[in-house]
Amino acid sequence: TAGSHVYHPYLCYFFTVTIISGRPQSRNLLQFRKIIKCTIPNSKPLNEYNGYGCYCGFGGSGTPVDDLDRCCQIHDNCYSESKSMADCTPIFDSPYTEFYSYSCENNVVTCK
Numbered sequence: 190t191a192g193s194h195v196y197h198p199y200l201c202y203f204f205t206v207t208i209i210s211g212r213p214q215s216r217n218l219l220q221f222r223k224i225i226k227c228t229i230p231n232s233k234p235l236n237e238y239n240g241y242g243c244y245c246g247f248g249g250s251g252t253p254v255d256d257l258d259r260c261c262q263i264h265d266n267c268y269s270e271s272k273s274m275a276d277c278t279p280i281f282d283s284p285y286t287e288f289y290s291y292s293c294e295n296n297v298v299t300c301k
Contacts, residue, residue, distance in 0.1 A: 244264075
């Protein structure tokens, strides 16, 4: 039914373990999931987009298959570029451990 939520015990366990462990990719994966849910509310990003195309998920190479995959490529490229900036220190300013500030209104994400 519309608006109902199904919680899978394994998925809840996965999120709990990754949040507690503090793995940077997991924290950003959760933020990226929320951003996708903002723009596509009825989607299931972890199921539908992990491993999608050439860039959605861990790693990435090749030519993006469509606009969504291109968005994932841009996201990956931002991380790569920020790691090469002199002002970013690996421990304190790592793009993998930073939490990003954004708002979601009317299915539009605005970075702050």
